[in-house]
Amino acid sequence: MHWIDYIIVLLSIIAAIGMGMYFAHRQKDTSTYFAGGGKIPAWAVGISIFATLISSVTFLAYPGAAYADNWILLVQGLMVPIVLVALIGVIVPLFRKVIRLSTYEYFERRFGLFARLYSSLAFTLGHFSKAGTVFFLVSMALATFLDINIYSIVLVLGITIIILTLLGGMEAIVWMDVVQGALLIGGGIICILILMFGIEGGPSELFRIAAENNKIDFGPYDWSLSELCFLVMVLNGIFYALQKYGTDQTIVQRYLAAKSDKEAKKAAYIGVMMSVPIWALFMFIGTALFAYYHAEGAPLLPEGLKADEVFPYFIAHELPVGIRGLIIAALAAAAISSLDSDLNCISAIAVQDYYMRFRKQASDKEQLRFGKWMVVLAGVGAIGVACLYVSWGGEGVLGALFSLYAIFSAGIVGIFMLGLFSRRANKQGLYIGIAAAVVFTAYAVLTSTKVDIHGTGVKETLLDLGEWNFTHHKYMLGVYSHLIVLIVGYAASYLFKTPLADKELTIWGIRKSDK
Secondary structure, eight states: OOHHHHHHHHHHHHHHHHHHHHHGGGOOSHHHHHHGGGOBOHHHHHHHHHHHHHHHIIIIIHHHHHHHSOSTTHHHHHHHHHHHHHHHHHHHHHHHHHOSSOTHHHHHHHHOHHHHHHHHHHHHHHHHHHHHHHHHHHHHHHHHHHOOOHHHHHHHHHHHHHHHHHHHHHHHHHHHHHHHHHHHHHHHHHHHHHHHHSSTTHHHHHHHHHHHTTOSOOOOOOSOSSSOOHHHHHHHHHHHHHHHHHHOHHHHHHHHHBSSHHHHHHHHHHHHHHHHHHHHHHHHHHHHHHHHHHSTTOOOOOTTOOGGGHHHHHHHHHSOTTHHHHHHHHHHHHHHHHHHHHHHHHHHHIIIIIIHHHOTTOOHHHHHHHHHHHHHHHHHHHHHHHHHHHHHOOTTHHHHHHHHHHHHHTTHHHHHHHHHHOSSOOHHHHHHHHHHHHHHHHHHHHHHOEEOTTSSSOOEESSOOGGGSOOSOTTHHHHHHHHHHHHHHHHHHTTSOOOOOOGGGSHHHHHHHHO
């Protein structure tokens, strides 16, 4: 690392803190602090959605996955626009009409208090897990570049994110995301250009090597649900799209930051349409890296270097001074743009779903004070989770991320779909569906997870039921849990005589109001 690169990275960190300080004087009420007062332009909200979805996982893990294999993980992202083109027009006005701030207020209005607490807790657990993954990935890379202890990087990055979120609220987060989104896109494009023209023969040679090794491919295309294949990723992607855009507080909260329903819909479309090309861009970086290091006369990689470490190695050893600093700054920015949203949204949930439950008469000033304390506590907790990831190591980080989402999603998409599409569904039936999903999830996790129980180095299944063990791919776990809640919950609802749900809380009411 040249001193110029260090300065560029340092300036990017200072800029994040400065953004929080710039917007600090406006954060005088919860509406502004958590939703920007509903006055942020659609294009900025859209870029913020995009920046939040991308994060360091895309920047580092996607190139690593494509380098090691092919583009199969991109299939999940390709499902997002397919699923949401029709549903955004329903989901966005529904939340803007029904909730004040918390996504899970809708769940309570539709199915009662337990549904709200259950779903908000699942969100919180899932995003703490995600924070650990993102922190680990970016800290691992920065430690390589900067030759600084990884725990120190976690601490500095974590404090920066806490300050930005604590002082500037959602306004600072959105506008910092705009800057960070530009850095992310610019960094990716620069790397692609250097890789494409950095090998003898240029782009044509790159594509020849990629084609010979089946690198730009989405297979295997078999019908097995036990292996990672196209079908598994299609099914996983459908529910991922519904979960992120229909039940995830980090996205729904941004719908509320837009000026109107029309502007919020536009922002959601911008976020979707920007995300897919950038996911593809970073997959292509992995493919280009493979060609770069397998071309004739290519530089040799260190022996034992893992696929996830190839892109950081390329940045550290092949990029020129200044450009290296910009790419590393983009990497840090990607982490900040994801984690600041998590802190703000976890705080919003703590205020709306829990604090106001016990302090119904609390003033807006008291709510804001509590929310800021929760930002600090959530930030410290995220730093702690990141340190656990570092101490445990990070093998298979991307796979772990998808698995954690599947486990901690706990059938939330099933709850959302049941409430959205069926007026007949009631809370009694839903609770039976949730219980069935929890039992199934416990069975699947226990019979498919292998650990070194006795410390002998031999991994054993936690609960070995022989041929009755759960053998399908771990990405299917979340799919099944959602479907169980949806199907069992709907069927069980017929066992209880209750009035039909308010039409305004379902797709039928939203469609009617749009006419």
